[in-house]
Amino acid sequence: MIGLNKNEIRSNLLARRGQLSKAEVESMSCAVVSSVKSLAEWKKAEEVLLYWPIKNEVDVTPLFRDALESGKKVFMPCCRRDDPGIMDFGVVRAEGDLLQGSFGIKEPCRDKCEFPDVISPDVMIIPGVGFDRKGYRIGFGGGYYDRFLAHPQKVGSLAMGVCYAFQVMDEIAAEEWDKPVQSICTDKDVIWVK
Structure with a gap:
């Protein structure tokens, strides 16, 4: 994908991810979830940020269940309908707290969930269309996670990108507002960003 711009990379990676079979998504997601659960950072985390998967994203719903059980x-995240690019974050205590929201993604129900003004979880699991080895990501293009990652995080908190191994590139042309994650967990390995 050398020489391609972000939009072309995004299109190529989304097309490739879209062609994955249900069995492939399940098997590779299982490997990612297993790796995350084995990390000391996940085990000792008291507060975590997760997402609900769409369009063949890594299925992190087992992490959601594991987090609640432990x-x-x-x-x-919950997107603001009238404020594009901005997410609020609700505290979810059960799957029943989630409703179909923006972009067809399950998100916390504003009537049932608490929405603190500021959050700083110990572990943040961040989806992406692609990542590079420096931790920079390509999302769907709305800047939602870049805005969130630009907020100060507490010392020791871990922003971890999750994706399939084919979604990791050597380098993405980062913009000044792009904020890298500190590690990337794929179905093949965990990459720690220097």
């Missing part, structure tokens, strides 16, 4: 506080 007593972690779980935050999930």
Whole structure:
């Protein structure tokens, strides 16, 4: 994908991800979830940020269930309908707290969930269409996670991108507002960003 711009890379990676079979998504997602659960950072985390997967994204719903069972506080994003690019984060205590929201993604119900003004989870699981080895990501292009990652995080918190191994590139042309994650977990390995 050398020489391609972000939009072309995004299109190529989304097309490739879209062609994955249900069995491939399940198997590769299972490998990612397994790796995350084995990390000391996940085990000791008291507060975590997760997302609900769409369009063959890594299925992190087992992490959602694991977090709830182990007593972690779980935050999930909720897009503002009238404020593009901005997400609020609700505390989710059960799958029943989620409703079909923006872009067909399950998100915390504003009537059922608490929405703190500021959150700083110990582990943040960040989806992406692609990542590079420096931790920079390509999302769907709305800048939602870049805005969130630009907020100060507490010392020791871990922003971890999750994707399939084919979605990791050597380098993405980063813009000044792009904020890298500190590690990337794929179905093949965990990459720690220097």
